[in-house]
Amino acid sequence: MIKDFAEHQWSSTIQEMQSDSGGLEFPSVVICNVNRIKWSKAQEYNLTTDMIQLMFVSLALHNQYTISKYNFSALSQYREWRAAHNFSFLDIFDNLGPQIEDIFIQKDFSTQYRITPFFTIEYGRCWRVDFNYSSNTVGSKGGKIMLLDSQVWDYLPLLYNNHLHEGLALQIAYDGRVELGQWITIQPGTRTAIAIQAYEDSIRQEESSTFNPFTLLKSKPPCTLHPTLQFSDLSQYTVSNCKLDCNFLRTVRACQCIPYFRNAHYRSCEAEEHLTCFGYKSTPSIVLSADELSARSMGLDIQTDLSGNSFISTPVEVQAEVSNCGMGCEKRCKDRYVQTQLYVTNAPTERQVDQLQALLNGSDTKRRTQDVILLEIYFGTMVKKTVELYEVMNLENMISSSGGLIGLWAGMSFLTALKRRR
Numbered sequence: 001m002i003k004d005f006a007e008h009q010w011s012s013t014i015q016e017m018q019s020d021s022g023g024l025e026f027p028s029v030v031i032c033n034v035n036r037i038k039w040s041k042a043q044e045y046n047l048t049t050d051m052i053q054l055m056f057v058s059l060a061l062h063n064q065y066t067i068s069k070y071n072f073s074a075l076s077q078y079r080e081w082r083a084a085h086n087f088s089f090l091d092i093f094d095n096l097g098p099q100i101e102d103i104f105i106q107k108d109f110s111t112q113y114r115i116t117p118f119f120t121i122e123y124g125r126c127w128r129v130d131f132n133y134s135s136n137t138v139g140s141k142g143g144k145i146m147l148l149d150s151q152v153w154d155y156l157p158l159l160y161n162n163h164l165h166e167g168l169a170l171q172i173a174y175d176g177r178v179e180l181g182q183w184i185t186i187q188p189g190t191r192t193a194i195a196i197q198a199y200e201d202s203i204r205q206e207e208s209s210t211f212n213p214f215t216l217l218k219s220k221p222p223c224t225l226h227p228t229l230q231f232s233d234l235s236q237y238t239v240s241n242c243k244l245d246c247n248f249l250r251t252v253r254a255c256q257c258i259p260y261f262r263n264a265h266y267r268s269c270e271a272e273e274h275l276t277c278f279g280y281k282s283t284p285s286i287v288l289s290a291d292e293l294s295a296r297s298m299g300l301d302i303q304t305d306l307s308g309n310s311f312i313s314t315p316v317e318v319q320a321e322v323s324n325c326g327m328g329c330e331k332r333c334k335d336r337y338v339q340t341q342l343y344v345t346n347a348p349t350e351r352q353v354d355q356l357q358a359l360l361n362g363s364d365t366k367r368r369t370q371d372v373i374l375l376e377i378y379f380g381t382m383v384k385k386t387v388e389l390y391e392v393m394n395l396e397n398m399i400s401s402s403g404g405l406i407g408l409w410a411g412m413s414f415l416t417a418l419k420r421r422r
Contacts, residue, residue, distance in 0.1 A: 009392040019382045023136030028176040032123035032169045033098040035155040041096040050074040056161040058271040079272045089271050093125040105147040119261050128176040143378025150188040150371045174336040175235040188371045191347035195380030196338040203333040204390035223333040246325035
């Protein structure tokens with residue numbers, strides 16, 4: 001008992017709760033085309049593949065196909081092109097990336113639901129769909145059906161520094177939360193059904209008061225009740241997003257700007273600025289290895305010893321700041337999320353091809369049946385799982401349990417003494 005208290009152990013219980021008559025709130029869906037810039041738009045604006053690769057290198061993605069050496073000779077050309085069009089780095093994705101009408105085939109979809117642009121590091125400008133809807137029916141009848149277009153015909157002719165797969169990428173979460181690497185990729189020419197189940201994390205708490213002073217001495221839970229992010233929107237808080245946010249400190253300290261997204265208090269970095277403030281030069285002679293590129297993208301300084309070998313160093317104060325920030329990244333004590341199950345079949349069937357083609361012919365955008373994706377999202381169960389975190393042995397419980405044992409021992413001792421007197 002004392003050992004349990006000293007170790008400050010926490011455990012959790014899982015309860016299954018049937019939804020009430022109001023149903024379960026439907027989560028948001030963030031949908032992206034794997035192809036970040038349309039090839040037709042790149043040609044229209046004379047944006048070359050060399051310049052596009054330069055943009056994609058600056059994103060330092062973890063899941064794109066990269067090459068072993070990087071040549072930054074297109075840096076000055078890209079800078080001149082961007083100035084001529086008066087585009088910021090994010091403006092390029094806004095104007096040359098897939099639009100709402102490119103992805104969503106139903107013409108009334110954007111009027112039925114709230115759709116807003118959402119920039120992601122991995123897929124550029126995406127779209128967040130908020131349904132403002134609660135479901136009280138299991139299966140497709142209580143879900144949402146979307147007819148989507150991946151527009152594979154308009155993909156960039158790039159292999160290196162680009163994604164190799166095709167189709168759309170999506171994440172399903174409350175508050176439109178997006179995490180690096182947590183994407184569901186859906187392929188062209190398929191019907192993809194996604195069954196979701198709602199989860200909720202909570203923590204068992206007692207109100208602190210003068211009548212219950214034990215709550216003032218409770219140990220700290222292995223989670224945070226007050227999550228904070230320095231640069232990103234708080235709705236995006238997760239442990240991995242918190243650590244990514246901390247890592248932005250490297251760029252902020254080196255470049256005095258924020259990479260990848262818009263922020264009310266910091267200006268957004270331009271691609272060439274993000275590269276040059278870490279030491280890149282706009283000359284053909286600058287060729288970096290993949291390891292060196294990764295290091296510089298994180299704000300690390302590459303130096304060379306007397307033997308010509310490269311090694312990585314970083315300012316001590318910046319490294320300490322990033323490290324201290326990262327140590328404060330804990331999971332939320334209170335959170336909502338969904339878990340998913342996927343079911344995929346080929347679509348459309350032969351019987352549906354003619355009807356689908358007739359529907360696509362009525363669109364103002366070029367569409368092909370082989371690029372279409374039928375997406376269904378629904379609750380697979382109306383049962384919500386609640387995970388409650390609690391302290392195994394707090395001070396109040398220990399004293400209460402100890403008091404009971406002491407009282408039991410004292411009572412037995414009194415009876416023993418009384419029996420002996422008799």
